[in-house]
Amino acid sequence: MNLNFCPSFIEIYDNALTKEECDILISEFEKSYKIRGSVLRGGNRIVDKEIKDSIELDDCFFSKSTLISSIISTRLDICLEKYKKKYAEDINTFLHIKRFDNYTFKKFDGEDAGFKTWHCEHVEGDEAPKRVLVWSFYLNDAKGTEFKYYPTVHAKRGRCAIFPASFNYMHRSAPNKGIKYITTGWVSYD
Numbered sequence: 001m002n003l004n005f006c007p008s009f010i011e012i013y014d015n016a017l018t019k020e021e022c023d024i025l026i027s028e029f030e031k032s033y034k035i036r037g038s039v040l041r042g043g044n045r046i047v048d049k050e051i052k053d054s055i056e057l058d059d060c061f062f063s064k065s066t067l068i069s070s071i072i073s074t075r076l077d078i079c080l081e082k083y084k085k086k087y088a089e090d091i092n093t094f095l096h097i098k099r100f101d102n103y104t105f106k107k108f109d110g111e112d113a114g115f116k117t118w119h120c121e122h123v124e125g126d127e128a129p130k131r132v133l134v135w136s137f138y139l140n141d142a143k144g145t146e147f148k149y150y151p152t153v154h155a156k157r158g159r160c161a162i163f164p165a166s167f168n169y170m171h172r173s174a175p176n177k178g179i180k181y182i183t184t185g186w187v188s189y190d
Contacts, residue, residue, distance in 0.1 A: 008150050009164050011086065013079045016160035021071050022139040026181050028068050029105055032057050037106060037115075053113045057105040060183075068105065072183055076135060079160045080187065083133070096190040097132050103185030108142075114173025114180070118148055121165035121186060131165035133187035142180035147171045155180055 017025070037054030038045040062069045076099065084097075108114045121131045136145065138155035145153045145161065148170040153161045155174075163169050165186060173180075 009087070010147070010150055010153065010169075011079075011083050011162045012153065013082065013160040013162075014156065015158050016075050016079050017071070017137055017139070017158040019157060021075070022157050022181075025068060025071060025105075025139055025183070028066075029057060029107065029181065032068075034058065034107075049112075051117050052115045053110075054106040054108055054115070056107070060103045060105050061101050062099065062103070063101050068183075072103070072137065073099075075137070075160070076185075079135065079162060080133075083162045097187050098190050099135075100131075100186045100188055103183060105183045106181070108173060108176050108180040108182070111176055114143075114176045116172060118170045118172050120167045120170050122167060130188040131186045132189060133162055134165050134169075134184065135160060135162045135187065136182055136184045139181035139183070140179065142178060143174035143176050145171050146174045155182065 034055050035058045036047045037052045037056045038047050039051050040046075041048075057068075060069070062073050080099065121134050138144065138157065138159045138161075140155070140157050142155040144155040147153070147163075149168060152174055153159075163171075
């Protein structure tokens with residue numbers, strides 16, 4: 001039986017951000033207060049560089065009126081509309097989704113940096129089980145996101161990737177070289 005007829009539901013939108021927007025976002029990142037990246041384990045946030053080695057902005061929320069959130073939300077809404085339009089006939093779930101208020105903005109700096117372990121976006125926590133989609137904007141050309149069961153999505157400046165949050169979309173950072181800037185968030189049931 002051939003089951004390769006289904007779409008991957010991983011969508012790539014090149015030039016979703018302009019070069020200038022990427023430069024502004026990176027500049028704003030570098031000027032802002034940053035923390036070590038953490039992961040959720042047993043209900044607690046912990047820093048474990050064996051799992052995730054990153055530098056991140058603290059408190060990224062669309063509801064906070066910042067230049068970063070304004071640029072990202074404007075461009076993200078365009079990409080999400082394209083995604084929903086493509087799959088609306090197949091999945092009416094996308095008619096009742098919204099983006100999470102919070103998101104992450106990360107810098108992976110060095111060969112060992114990145115989210116190193118396979119993971120999906122349905123994890124423990126209050127909001128995580130409601131996640132339907134994941135979105136990422138790559139702000140510079142770098143290594144991308146490896147998927148366990150799908151081809152790697154390469155990091156290209158201005159690229160937006162949207163994919164399902166479920167277990168069959170296990171992913172991790174591709175082995176890093178140099179610096180990678182990425183902003184990521186989620187879409188949930190309304």
